[in-house]
Amino acid sequence: MVLGYGGIGMCMLRDDPKVVDSGCDEDFSYRNLCDHLRDLRIQADLDYACNADLAESMLLEYPACMDARYLYDAEKIVEAYRALWNKQTESASQIMERVYQKGAYQVASIWEDPLYLHDLALSLLGAVGSRPLTEGFRTRDDKMFQQGVESLKRTTESVKGMGLVMTLGGYICFPEPESRDDALFAPRKEKKQLMDTCNGLRDLSTMVALYRFPRDIESLRATRALLAHDAKEYIDLMGPYMGSVDETGGNEGRPVSVGD
Numbered sequence: 001m002v003l004g005y006g007g008i009g010m011c012m013l014r015d016d017p018k019v020v021d022s023g024c025d026e027d028f029s030y031r032n033l034c035d036h037l038r039d040l041r042i043q044a045d046l047d048y049a050c051n052a053d054l055a056e057s058m059l060l061e062y063p064a065c066m067d068a069r070y071l072y073d074a075e076k077i078v079e080a081y082r083a084l085w086n087k088q089t090e091s092a093s094q095i096m097e098r099v100y101q102k103g104a105y106q107v108a109s110i111w112e113d114p115l116y117l118h119d120l121a122l123s124l125l126g127a128v129g130s131r132p133l134t135e136g137f138r139t140r141d142d143k144m145f146q147q148g149v150e151s152l153k154r155t156t157e158s159v160k161g162m163g164l165v166m167t168l169g170g171y172i173c174f175p176e177p178e179s180r181d182d183a184l185f186a187p188r189k190e191k192k193q194l195m196d197t198c199n200g201l202r203d204l205s206t207m208v209a210l211y212r213f214p215r216d217i218e219s220l221r222a223t224r225a226l227l228a229h230d231a232k233e234y235i236d237l238m239g240p241y242m243g244s245v246d247e248t249g250g251n252e253g254r255p256v257s258v259g260d
Helices: 007-013 017-021 032-052 062-083 093-100 114-128 132-139 141-163 164-173 178-185 189-210 217-227 229-242
Strands: none
Touching: 007 017, 007 032, 032 062, 032 093, 032 114, 032 178, 032 189, 062 132, 062 141, 062 164, 062 178, 062 189, 114 132, 114 141, 132 141, 141 164, 141 229, 164 189, 164 217, 164 229, 189 217
16 A cells, blocks of 8 residues: 555554554544455455356466456456546546545446556556556546556566566566666666666566465565565565466467576
């Protein structure tokens, strides 16, 4: 929540009794939004269970099952935004403010709900990566929206070919060590740009992992490695899942290594 919804994420620190005891504002309205987002995600899980090709999906083992869900969501979000394009809709921020103040509302279809679509975009591309998609839709800027679609398409192609585990690893492994070495000796302006790029990819990969990785201790440690930009730790933890993709989709030649 700190990465995706900064203000709300910081407010959630009030759930720590020590923070409350230190004299912070005891306004817990943020729980309305957190609870509502959780309910939207549960509704999305149920929608996936009812509408995905479970005859095939149920046979997939981890991490292939995670890849299948990513690809399903990536296809659905573009369809949903385009279906709403010519309709008048509230923005995600307007809905969040209303939920924050007044509580949850009934959602007839998650695919017609701008708040859920915004949250889903974060889970697919992170905060910065999803901005062209979400802002393009909010402002009905077709050019910006198409940039977001193309960015999502590139990521889905990577997930199809290498899997989500390796795709996220690539965000922190490919810039290392060359880009950071370059940054050390680059002019100040270029150094900042290079470091911002590395840090942006770190935040992107971490957010997607927080949404989509399971909550077992190994996956949580791998997510922490993404946040710390610790490529070695990530590979040590997730290396067993970075082999060749299963027969249904991807690397037809050798397995793709993170160093490629």
